[in-house]
Amino acid sequence: MRMGEGVEWAAHACVLLSALPDGTGLPAAAIAAYHDVPPAYLAKHMQALARAGIVTSARGAAGGYRLARPPQEISLMQIADAVDGSEPAFRCTEIRQRGPCGAKPEECTKTCGIAAAFWAAERAYRRQLEGVSLAAIVASLTGRPDPGKFARVKAWLEQNANG
C-alpha cells in the first residue's frame, strides 16, 4: 500500500502557503523552486488542491495560489484526499458470493467481516489525520527557535510572491 508522492509535496506546499502575506499569491513554479521538485508535476497536484477547494488560484501576471481557508480549518486528511483520492484503500469484491459455495445476495445483508475490519481501520486512520490541522503542523515547525531560518523564508516569500 503506497501513497502517492504528490501528497507530501502538496502538504509542504500548503505549509509554505500558510506563511504567505495576506493578499498575495504564489505561482506553482515558485512553490516548485522552493522545494526543488518538477514544476509541471507539482502544478498538477496544485490543480487537485484547487479542485478540492483547499487553495484558490488566480490567473494572469499577478496570479498564483493561496490558501482558501485559515490553516486551522485545513486538515492533512483533506489534503491527502484531494491529491491521492478519497476512495477506500481496501476494495471488497464480494468474494463470498463467488465460487461453488458462494453466498446468495440475499444472504449478504451485513457487510463482509473482512471488509468491515479493514474499513474500520481506515476510519481510525482518517480520524487521526482529520485531527491534524495545517496550523498544528506550522506550529510544530516554528516552535523550535531558529529566527534566522524563519527570516530567510519570509524574505524569499516576499521576493517571489505576486500581488
Add this chain to the structure above:
Amino acid sequence: MRMGEGVEWAAHACVLLSALPDGTGLPAAAIAAYHDVPPAYLAKHMQALARAGIVTSARGAAGGYRLARPPQEISLMQIADAVDGSEPAFRCTEIRQRGPCGAKPEECTKTCGIAAAFWAAERAYRRQLEGVSLAAIVASLTGRPDPGKFARVKAWLEQNANG
C-alpha cells in the same frame, strides 16, 4: 492509496484454511476454485503467506497449504503485511532539506511534522488491524445461523483436502 487485491484473497483463503480438518492440506488450486479466482495468481499470494510464516506448505501428491498457527494468533495485519508489504504508505523524502531555504541535516534532529502525523495515523491503522484475529472473523461469519451452508462448506473441504 490502493491496497492490492491479493490481500482480500489471502484473507478469505486463511478463513477457509481455518475450517480445514486437522492434519490435512488444501492445494492452492482448490482454494482458487473455491473462491473462483485465477489459480496461478492466488498461488503467488499463498507463497507470500508461506514466506511470512502464516501458512505452511507441503509439496507432493498429498501436499497443500494449512495454517501455521491457531487462528487466534493470526491477525489481519499480519496477512496484509505478508501480501502487500509492510513498508509505510507515506514516504518522506526529506523535502525540507531541499531547495534554496532547505534545512541542513544537523537541524533535522526531529522527524518532519508532516511525516510524523501520517505515520501516527498509520500506527492507529495498524493497531486496529492487529486487534482483529482470524478467529474473530470466523466467529463473525458462523455467528449467523445457517447450518446448511456450513455443512456444504464442510463437505466441500473434506472432498478437496489432501492428507
Add this chain to the structure above:
DNA sequence: GCTGTTATACTCGGATAGAAGATGTCCGAGTCTTAACGG
C-alpha cells in the same frame, strides 16, 4: 506374500509477459499588467 525400487502424478516455487496506474512533461486558454497612443 513381503520388500525394495522405480515410475508417476501431483504439489509448490520462482522466473516470465501484459495491463493499469503513477510519474513526468508539454502546449493552449485565460487574465492582469503595462505601455503606447489619441484626445
Add this chain to the structure above:
DNA sequence: CCGTTAAGACTCGGACATCTTCTATCCGAGTATAACAGC
C-alpha cells in the same frame, strides 16, 4: 495631462508520453503415492 486601447507577458488548466508497479501466467524443482519386479 488623462482616458482608452491594444499588445504582451505571465499564470493556470488539461491533454499527452514515459515508467514503475500490480496483475496474471507459465514451466521447472521437489515429494509422496502407487505400481511393479524381485526375493
